Amino acid sequence: MFISLDLQSDAPIYVQLRNKIIEGIASKELLPGDPLPSVRNLAKDLGVNMHTINKTYQLLKADGFIQIHRQKGVVINPDGFPEVTDVFLEKVKETFRPIIAEAICRGMSKEELLSHCEKIFQDILEGGNRK
Amino acid sequence: MFISLDLQSDAPIYVQLRNKIIEGIASKELLPGDPLPSVRNLAKDLGVNMHTINKTYQLLKADGFIQIHRQKGVVINPDGFPEVTDVFLEKVKETFRPIIAEAICRGMSKEELLSHCEKIFQDILEGGNRK
DNA sequence: TGTCTGATATATAATAAATATAACAGATAG
DNA sequence: CTATCTGTTATATTTATTATATATCAGACA
Structure with missing residues (x-):
């Protein structure tokens, strides 16, 4: 995943990031079971705050795109993705x-x-x- | 134009209103030359502030969908609409x-x-x- | 025992959205 | 002339969102 944020955009960072990950899944660049960077690491890499990344992950989790394991980390949902509701x-x-x-x-x-x-x-x- | 605003929506009022008017134009419910309510009247009718309406009108004017005449009022652009840029x-x-x-x-x-x-x-x- | 997870709490700053008033200039109807 | 209607502009305030800065906690694990 090459993630670049557009700080000029009117879209909030946590939304941009969510969309990038969704696109990664759609293009099969991210496969079920694939790990995502830890909240802190990704925040450091992108030069943004930890909470911003956390917000993105919470969104993706709520929608069923990722799973978050307390000590193991974050992975693309291995059990498949939500349907067209x-x-x-x-x-x-x-x-x-x-x-x-x-x-x-x-x-x-x-x-x-x-x-x-x-x-x-x-x-x-x-x-x-x-x- | 029957305009109803969704105050629960996450979309700002001035954007919702812009979209309603654009839809009115698209469906030919609003035709070139048709008048729109004055800033104050529409604000009163919708129960929102004058500036909120003004913001919508300024947006539509900037994009070329309406014309604003200082003392005459607001009309759907009689000279046609912007193209696909x-x-x-x-x-x-x-x-x-x-x-x-x-x-x-x-x-x-x-x-x-x-x-x-x-x-x-x-x-x-x-x-x-x-x- | 450190060190890594995510989770959580609190505080703060910046910005956007919406409101509340007020005043101005030009047109126009009475 | 006067009152009233346009849009325009200015100022101030409130509220919610976004993003940041720190800090702490509990569980896992080398």
Whole structure:
């Protein structure tokens, strides 16, 4: 995992980090059972505070993407990942809807939109286009 | 325009309102030249502060979706809307990427994803599924 | 016995979001 | 002319979020 944070971004660090790890899982760069750095080590590597990393891990744990063992450390969930729940679908809608609406205003066709989505999907699978 | 705000949402009020208006434009419920309520009236109607509305209008103006005339009021841009710029495409990517990555982790297929996007696109055009 | 885990507590600083008032300049209807 | 409506601007305050700085605790382990 090469993790780079964008300190200029309006997205909080702990969210950026969460997303990076999710992308790592999606691209199979991170496999079930793989270890993640300890809270303190990752904080040191990224030059941020321990609590910021802890917040990210707690989020990922709550969603079922990682397991946290008190003394062993943090691992990508070896028992598989959460499914597509109604809650998640709702999140998809709420996130996509405003952007798609703006795309329509700007004259983007449905085909064009789907093409962009497809490309992003592929890029993630191939682990590319990472910032 | 029936505008309802979700005070429970984590999205700021001024952003929610911006999105509602963008959706109104996308669904052609709001047409070029149509007037929008004055800052003070809308604030009163929604039960929020004047500055919150003003922030929304300034955002929409900066992006070219509305025009603001000092004494006449606010109208949906009669000269047409902004195009699909590189900046906007970048915003699409950055917004979609984390969600699509999570969708992949949860086992959603590409076809399933595109189907959801297509549905959202249609829903907006039809002015439905509004909250 | 150190040293590593995560977990937890407390305090502080910086920023963003929202509100509360107030005042200003220009247009316009009475 | 006056009152009222625009958007604009300024100032101050409150609240919540984000991030940091320290510190401590309990369990595991070499």
